[in-house]
Amino acid sequence: MTLLYIALAIVACVGLGWVFRLVGQQLTGNAPYFRDMGLGSAFGFALGAVVLLWVVVTYYRGMTAEGQDANKYFFFLVAVHGLVAFSVLAYFFRILGTQIGSEGSKKLFRNMPLTASFGIVIIMAYAFVSLFAGQISVTTIVIVGVIGLVLAEIVRAGGDDDAAKGIGVAFGVAIAIMVVMYFVGPLAPYGQEEVLAKANVVPGGNPAMGGDPEFPLGTDQIGRDILSRLIYGAQNTVGIAFATTVLSFLIGGSLGLLAATLGGWLDQVVSRAVDVLMAIPALIFALLLMTIASAWAGSEKWLLTVFMVIIIAVIDSTRVFRLSRAVGLNIVVMDYIEAAKLRGEGLAYLIFREILPNATAPLLAEFGLRFCFVFLTIASLSFLGVGIQPPLADWGTMVKDLAQFINFAAFAPQVAAAPLLAAGAIALLTVAVNFVVDWMLHKSSGLKE
């Protein structure tokens, strides 16, 4: 029955497209644009118009519906509002970027597609939330300050005054934000492990619907505040994924560049080992190794998380190895490497001063992609129950624990919001990173078609 309706709708759209083209031809006196328009394009325009009309009508009905009827439109309205809000935010962020900053960064922002600008806004928001989920300590501020000072001095000693000034400004802004956040306090209203008096509070904060204004997103089955756990989840999930990606780049990147520089038996041994490891699907291999790790970790939950970081970093480093070796091989044959070798430079100099700076761009794009992959693997493992372990708040685990509430969405859409928010938080970050990486790759490849 449904199929029949869909078929009818498509036929109607084709008819509409045909009429649209005909009217266009008549009104413009057979202008080339309409004369050469294929029926497919006309159909596309008609379909787009119908979909837009449907969205507007549904939005209007959702805004005016009352009581039980309003439930049906709840998620639709949230989606529309979210999309519009983020697009506007991205648009203004791009305008801001074209006004402020150096000449180079202004040019960068002018050519930026809206999706990439959207991605950057989202990534910055995630970084902010994950850094300031809990109370920031004075020690952290001091450490960051010292690192900034040392970095700036090292660069100044290297003779690059402009770069040193840039680093100084960046760290200064970071410390200023941190000091403000120190007095503002933690972003999360409650602790991530804190079990509160009320369990199963419905999200929305409306007492008539079973909510509580003190817990805007409600509480879970054992009475932990979902908003706080979402915020701490940013710190745990994103932080652990970031650490894993860094570790996998340290392993894979250094081995790959070494293999490219030295060649010979080292290259052969590592490359063949990587071939074998890559022949097993990543998630399957990770699950197998996690079985063993869970036996080793026993009841030490935090140890299992450490094992997970190492396991995923090793599995993922095989992909990094492939890329860094390929990039390295292209650089090693350059004349300036030959010149450096003839000067009698050591291996460390060759890798860090000659090869690494020239391999930064592809490795950076790869870092974004690998981060997405690691992040999704960790979320999947946690969702399957063998990843990040409680009591640490984590989005994958939250989705698993709260998923059954989705079945009640027909009666009260708010209860389904909690698991979808956790899953959506994962999706939003990976989508954002992918948008930025896509734009970077497009820019560096110079593809214009």
Place this chain on the structure above:
Amino acid sequence: MSSVLRIILQRLGLGVLTLFIVSIVIFIAVNLLPGDFAQLILGQGATPEAVEAIRKDLGLDQGLVPRYFQWLGGVLVGDLGNSFAQANFASFAGTNTATTATTVAAQIAPRFANTMFLAGVTAAIAVPFSLILGILAALYRNSVFDRVANVFTLSSISSPEFFLAYILILFLAVMNPLLPSLSNIYDGMAFGERLTRTLLPALTLTLAVTAQMMRMTRAAIINLLASPYIEMARLKGLSPMRVIVTHALPNALAPIITVIALNLAYLITGVVVVEVVFVYPGIGQLFVDSVKIRDIPVVQACCLIFAAAYILLNLTADVLSILSNPRLRHPK
């Protein structure tokens, strides 16, 4: 023709070799467990006698190498050992009730068929869908349609599978009850009913794999559009659709076939999460359950099956790309 055959045989040999090494890796990984199987089954309160008895029962008193070949020999004739969860050790229970013990092979076989069904349905939807989408995106490149398709597929590929799954459940099963949200499939089910219950997991997987196939199709076709023979076809006055479908597409097939095979291989990984979400009785769900209760023989067997399927599909991609490319078919 003989050189093609030689290359293909070479690839096949390499594939078998890889599978052999992978089986060694899996075996060694499993043997990294602290203690051994016997202690693992019996837990902490085991008496030394019971541990010894089970060790003998499983052949754990032998060395690593003989055990590996014993296992491998078993695998080759379809005997994957006994599952711990259903294990019924004669010497431990005191009586011989081995007839009720379930072998791993008996546990896996029906679930494997279910998983293949799910993968088949997914492929039947995803491949035509992404090919058509890719061709349309190439035809209307840089238009609104192209951009929307690009953003849509990029978003769907970067979302975790369970997010896509729950969104589909929310809209297609809960808010508008069109499809069942649980895929409880059993033997002897009518085909239509079975298909309806498989549709939601299959749609989820379709969303997860479409993006790459569609983008590859688009890129492969657009790559060719600057060729002189395409220019010729255009100047002959052929319609843009005809130029792309009958002139550009055949030459773009090699990369497209490769990426299709690779994405089918990706399905094997994706199927694990999706099966858990929809409680689909496939091999992925069995794998995750076994991982949780540390049922080592089942984990080992599933891992081997997944790896074998993965290697096989990669091999197929390799062979097909050789067959579809004359330059690879006649290497200099």
